Structure formats: structure tokens, C-alpha cells
Amino acid sequence: MHKYRLISKKGEGTFSEVLKAQSIKTGKFVAIKCMKNHFNNIDQVNNLREIQALRRLSPHPHIVKLIEVLYDEPTGRLALVFELMELNMYEWIRGRRTYLPEAKIKNYIYQLLKSIDHMHTNGIFHRDIKPENVLLIEDNLKLADFGSCRGIYSKQPYTEYISTRWYRPPECLLTDGFYNYKMDIWGVGCVFFEVSELFPLFPGKNELDQINKIHNILGTPPQKILDEFKSHASHMEINFPPKEGTGLEKLILHVTPEARDLICKMLVYNHEERITAKEALNHPYFKDFVDEASRRIPSPVSKLPPADTAAGEKTKEEKTSNKRFLPLIGKNPGSKNPSYTKISMSLENKSPAPKNYVTAIKHVSPYGQKNFKSYY
The missing domain is CATH 3.30.200.20 (Phosphorylase Kinase; domain 1)
Incomplete structure (x- = not known):
């Protein structure tokens, strides 16, 4: 020091x-x-x-x-x-009374999804996506705090109580650690909502209140999803009375239809149906970004x-x-x-590395292919 x-x-x-x-x-x-x-x-x-x-x-x-x-x-x-960095995303929205420019939000969420896609492609998921871990400097965004991350292909069950409660998906709340990399997408959906509306979507006071707040908006999960949760749950009784939620769309009426559709696709109960980061980057909401990228000449790989x-x-x-x-x-x-x-960690350091250190960047592989071992 x-x-x-x-x-x-x-x-x-x-x-x-x-x-x-x-x-x-x-x-x-x-x-x-x-x-x-x-x-x-x-x-x-x-x-x-x-x-x-x-x-x-x-x-x-x-x-x-x-x-x-x-x-x-x-x-x-x-x-x-x-x-x-200058500040985190929570500090950016704290105390604001007027909506932020949509172009600014779109730019930041696109960059956040780029970081998530990069992580998932490299076989790692973050497990603690929240505004405090999203850092900003001018128009640039960077994801931070990787202390909770795990390998995508490491063996379940994982730690049950890992991500911050408000941004924790139902599969983390209701099972004994049976969740996967799609929990990051749920977290992004909550962050996307929060920066758009300037208040948290599911601010639960405890675990049960967190579940109730999700049910109040999204309704109770379909029976098939509840049965799946039950098969991996021993720490709590899963017996919720059927409830029809108020609907997520009604809470985000001021945003564009494309933004509303993307948030809804991130916040679905069935993680298999939850949109991936790669799919989200190609969503119509980011059409202008995709069009701009397609006009660029691709660099050699x-x-x-x-x-x-x-x-x-x-x-x-x-x-x-x-x-x-x-x-x-x-x-x-x-x-x-x-x-x-x-x-x-300097890239300019030219001194010989000890024999027990990795000396090359790892190959980037699509996270749909399970070709990673994991030591996480």
C-alpha cells in the first residue's frame, strides 16, 4: 500500500x-x-x-x-x-424525480448485457447483479464485484443465499441452490426496471415478503414450475394459493413497447424460457445498436x-x-x-511468469456448449 x-x-x-x-x-x-x-x-x-x-x-x-x-x-x-469509476448505477438514480433519457438508459443496458454475454460465453455467471455493482463513467459502463461468481458448468446445488434479495430470481428463493446462469438475466431485468422507473421492482423485507412481492406482480407460477421448485426445496413449504398478479406491463407504461417487451422477457418464472444475454442484444429494442454494428467492417479474429x-x-x-x-x-x-x-495485472509486464501461472487468454466459446470444466 x-x-x-x-x-x-x-x-x-x-x-x-x-x-x-x-x-x-x-x-x-x-x-x-x-x-x-x-x-x-x-x-x-x-x-x-x-x-x-x-x-x-x-x-x-x-x-x-x-x-x-x-x-x-x-x-x-x-x-x-x-x-x-465515477459512480455506480444506484448513485446515478438515487433521489431523482424525473425520468432519465431513454437513450441513456438504452446505452447503459446494452453495455451491461454485453458484459453479461461476455461472462456467460466464457463459462462464468455473476450471481449478484444489482445497481451497486454496475459502475459508470461518462457514457461507459463496467460490471464489477466478481466475488460471488461461479462456473456455469459447475455442479449444483449452489449456495442458496447469494445475490442481493431484491434482485434474486424465484429459483434462488424457492430451491436449495438449484439455479443457473439465467439468474443474471433476472437481475438485469430488475435493474432495467429500476433505472426506468426510479424505484426497485421487488423490494422484499425478507425471503417470504420477496416471494409475495413477485407473486403480487407476476402472479403465482404455473403448476409445472411450482412442482419443479418443490422437487428441489427442503427449507420451505411451497404451497401458494393461486394469485393473479397486477401485471408487469402496467408498471412500465411510459417506456417504449420494445423496452417493455424486453423487460418482460427477462422476468419470467421458467428460466429455460428466460431470454439469454445474446438474444437480448439482438432484441428490437437495440435495433439502432445492431444496425450500427452491422455497418462496421469486422476485425480479423x-x-x-x-x-x-x-x-x-x-x-x-x-x-x-x-x-x-x-x-x-x-x-x-x-x-x-x-x-x-x-x-x-499489467498487460505491459514483460517479465517471465512463474511456472504455476496461466500465460494466455482463454478461448471464447458459446455458452450453449458445455465444454468447460469448473473449479468454482
Whole structure:
């Protein structure tokens, strides 16, 4: 931390606090995420899901950039240094009394879906999509906080109570951890509604209230969906009286029909019928974006090594590769403590990587193909 001058505290969560700081060398401002847990060794740091995910997903224009990782071995303290964004989406809409420009909302939701599609294509889902984890700077959006992510093809059941309650889909609320990557789409739908209407869609006070709020608007699920929930539920009795909801469409009358249709396709009970991020990007709501992209000349596609694990297991090709794309470990020459270790995420770092580190970007594969192992 001697490289940075701490300025102020930006926020705090269960597992970390975020500080605004300035690089003493460059003068650039950064956000430092200080982890509250202590880590016994470098292997524990390497196995941290957030680092594994960012290693796989970076660089990407809509994924927050991890500049470096600072680990102090004697104390076990860990800090992640990120690029500094202006504000998050919750701060953007907080206190507003007039609707935001539709063009601005459309631009941000399109970028959010681009980040989700990139994650899902690379075999990872976020599990905590909410306005606070969507960062903004001018017209650019970047998704952050990958501490809860999992591999799409890892084995169910998952942790039951993972995403923030208001943005948690029914399959997370009503089953013992039997959900999949489509939970991210439900979260995007809730965020889309919230930035359009300036209030949260399902602000439940507790788990049962959360379910009731969903039923009040969408109605109770079809019996087939309820039976599926029951087959994977032991922590609660699923016996809801039939209820016809008020309807989601009535709450978003001021938005365009295309926006209304897209939100409704994100917020459906059956996750199999829920729209994917890739499908959403091609929805008529984003027609102007799609038309603009189709007019551009496609850039050459570079050949990438085969996909393997989101945790960074090396392929045969990678073992002999010298590419410098991912975290490199080395002693910090400026530290008085010889055991102080730095993990650098810089793409410009040309020093040889230790043998136990991945040295090539993973191949991007459509998330409809189950060709990923998962160590999440």
C-alpha cells in the first residue's frame, strides 16, 4: 500500500471495504478493495474467485479493470487495485424525480448485457447483479464485484443465499441452490426496471415478503414450475394459493413497447424460457445498436488456445507460451519487507511468469456448449 496515498472511503460490504486512493508514482486515482478476510499463502490468493474470474474475463470494455493485486504474506492482508469509476448505477438514480433519457438508459443496458454475454460465453455467471455493482463513467459502463461468481458448468446445488434479495430470481428463493446462469438475466431485468422507473421492482423485507412481492406482480407460477421448485426445496413449504398478479406491463407504461417487451422477457418464472444475454442484444429494442454494428467492417479474429477452466488450469500450449496477458507474481522491489508479494495485472509486464501461472487468454466459446470444466 506504500505505492498509494489513501484519500477517502467509498463503500463497505460484508467481505471488503473500498477506498479511493492515488498512485504516488503516476498521480492517477484508483479504487482499492481491501479484503476483510486474511489469507495464509499465495495459493489461497490465486484461488480467490474474483481473481480467477477477472483473469479469464479481462481485458473487456465493460468489465472493470483490475490493475494489480497486493498481498502482504506476514499479515495475510489482501488488496485489489481497480481503475476508479465515477459512480455506480444506484448513485446515478438515487433521489431523482424525473425520468432519465431513454437513450441513456438504452446505452447503459446494452453495455451491461454485453458484459453479461461476455461472462456467460466464457463459462462464468455473476450471481449478484444489482445497481451497486454496475459502475459508470461518462457514457461507459463496467460490471464489477466478481466475488460471488461461479462456473456455469459447475455442479449444483449452489449456495442458496447469494445475490442481493431484491434482485434474486424465484429459483434462488424457492430451491436449495438449484439455479443457473439465467439468474443474471433476472437481475438485469430488475435493474432495467429500476433505472426506468426510479424505484426497485421487488423490494422484499425478507425471503417470504420477496416471494409475495413477485407473486403480487407476476402472479403465482404455473403448476409445472411450482412442482419443479418443490422437487428441489427442503427449507420451505411451497404451497401458494393461486394469485393473479397486477401485471408487469402496467408498471412500465411510459417506456417504449420494445423496452417493455424486453423487460418482460427477462422476468419470467421458467428460466429455460428466460431470454439469454445474446438474444437480448439482438432484441428490437437495440435495433439502432445492431444496425450500427452491422455497418462496421469486422476485425480479423485471432487464433486463441482451446478453452479449459475458469480457474486457470494450463493447456499444453500454454505451458510453453510466453504471452503476457494475465497475473504475474514477483517480489515488490520497493518494499522493505522481503516477503511482501505483488501480483501484477499489467498487460505491459514483460517479465517471465512463474511456472504455476496461466500465460494466455482463454478461448471464447458459446455458452450453449458445455465444454468447460469448473473449479468454482
